Amino acid sequence: LKDAIRYGTNPDGKDLDWNMPRYELDDADAATLARYLLSLSAGFSPGVTDESLTLATVVDSRLPQEERQALLSPLKAYIRTRNNDPRRNRQRASKGVFYHQESYSAYRKLRLLVWELKGPAASWAKQLETLYRQDPPFALVAGRVRGSWRPIQDFCEQKQLPALFPLTERPGPPENNWYTLYLDGGLRQQGRTAALFLHHQKRPVQVYQLAESAAARELAEGFTRTWRMLGHPAPRPLSPDGTLPDIADTPVVLLWDPGASKDRRLAGLDPSIPVMLSASLVPLDRARQLSQKGHRVLLVWPWRLPDEQPKFLSPVRRWLKVHQVPEIDLKLQSDVYFLGWMLTGALRAMGNEFYRDYLLDMFDMMQDQTYAHPFYPRLSFGPGQRFASKGGYVLTLADGKTADVSRWLTQ
Structure with a gap:
């Protein structure tokens, strides 16, 4: 196959028709192209008739x-x-x-x-x-x-x-x-967006994370992998009562799990400590209600802005x-x-x-x-890409309103 692509010859060494194009490829590129061609379907695909x-x-x-x-x-x-x-x-x-x-x-x-x-x-x-x-x-x-x-x-x-x-x-x-x-990229992508947002903060942060459900663990996986890749220590688990040790860095709590478990942890947190939520698990209206109780809420938002x-x-x-x-x-x-x-x-x-x-x-x-x-503000694919949207915003909510919006964050 590589000889046919580069030199226009068949397995017997005979020249193919002059209409067969020849490509100037080195060994590595020819091997890559050959692997791609061999991966394609050899026959007509199922599910299609003349009608x-x-x-x-x-x-x-x-x-x-x-x-x-x-x-x-x-x-x-x-x-x-x-x-x-x-x-x-x-x-x-x-x-x-x-x-x-x-x-x-x-x-x-x-x-x-x-x-x-x-x-x-x-x-x-x-x-x-x-x-x-x-x-x-x-x-x-x-x-x-x-x-x-x-x-x-x-x-x-x-x-x-x-x-x-x-x-x-x-x-x-x-x-x-x-x-x-x-x-x-779903919940893992939202976790990556959260990590990028915190990485770009002017002050260092110490991250605590709560992820009990399967969905929340996917968020945590996306966050932790990106956070570690950016050179930060792994997030610490949040204590059952939501209390935090006295530390020098600004603490941020990632409360991925929705529902009663999250509410119990919030009740034990100092309202001045930022909490980060996912818009896929906590609706915008609910996040705004939480911010009205005095919490500074950081909401990972993977879509076009609400307005x-x-x-x-x-x-x-x-x-x-x-x-x-x-x-x-x-x-x-x-x-x-x-x-x-x-x-x-x-x-x-x-x-x-x-x-x-x-x-x-x-x-x-x-x-x-x-x-x-x-x-979605933009959907596109590139070679080998399988997610059309690749980033997200982080909305800062305070007193029930959107106080700030990050830039679109993507790796």
């Missing part, structure tokens, strides 16, 4: 009905609208001008499979295998489960199955992922209204809206080349999106 392209979405049976509807209603509306073929692609493929027939013939009706997973996450791999054997899709789209997305990510790696923008705050580990594209969101939400709200989809959870519904926005362009750009790896290439080469998703 249709099959997509699947994953739904946890334990999801509340509202969350389930926030995912499925706009997703089904998108597929229904696209299948109406308002541009008459089928007709143009057979009767249109000859130089457009190929692009129009690439049109496929979309089929949507709803894969409902039941029981503990340890049983999901077997369920996914059964569903996949029955009717393999071309790609997974959206999807939402309780807990970590890792079991689905691992399955997609095994099957080389693209998974586009699952609706999760708990992505699988980035070290073992190629086929799943996430909107953001900027309404004007960007207008197109989503109009789309939902036109397609008779009730507003349920605008964040989740905006995620699905953005998925449809991107998927339409990717499928059009693919033409008749329906390979799963090529679909990922289309998303990898996406232009920076600065307005299509109302909750």
Whole structure:
């Protein structure tokens, strides 16, 4: 393969046709390119026929009905609208001008499979295998489960199955992922944002951390790894009563866990000590209430600033209204809206080349999106990147109001 790429010769040493391009590559670059080419799918991908392209979405049976509807209603509306073929692609493929027939013939009706997973996450791999054997899709789209997305990510790696923008705050580990594209890095990314914010403070800080739930531990993992990488000592655990020793450095308490556990620790803290929370686990209104009790709250905010969101939400709200989809959870519904926005362009750009790896290439080469998703100021991918949004803000709340906003923090 390397000889064909560099010298235009086949395994027998004979020259290939002169149309075969030759590339001036050194041994290392040629080996890298060869590994990439050998990793691509060798045959046409499953889930595609001459008439249709099959997509699947994953739904946890334990999801509340509202969350389930926030995912499925706009997703089904998108597929229904696209299948109406308002541009008459089928007709143009057979009767249109000859130089457009190929692009129009690439049109496929979309089929949507709803894969409902039941029981503990340890049983999901077997369920996914059964569903996949029955009717393999071309790609997974959206999807939402309780807990970590890792079991689905691992399955997609095994099957080389693209998974586009699952609706999760708990992505699988980035070290073992190629086929799943996430909107953001979830809770681990928020932990990294918190570490970057504290690292840039003018005064040294001593960090205490509380992380009891699985979600909070992912936040703590992202924070601790980045904090140590920046040259700081590991955070100390917070005592059960929330009291802190008398230390010289300014203390900051990371209270990742929501609910009663957090409230008990807050009750024992000196109100002058800053506390840091995650907006994914503690809603903005609740964080503002805590700041009204005298606490200086630092809220990790991975989205577009709250005051900027309404004007960007207008197109989503109009789309939902036109397609008779009730507003349920605008964040989740905006995620699905953005998925449809991107998927339409990717499928059009693919033409008749329906390979799963090529679909990922289309998303990898996406232009920076600065307005299509109302909750993210910028979404983009680079080579090998699997998180479209890569940073966040930290809001300083005092007396129930936003007193300060950090710059956008990213590594």
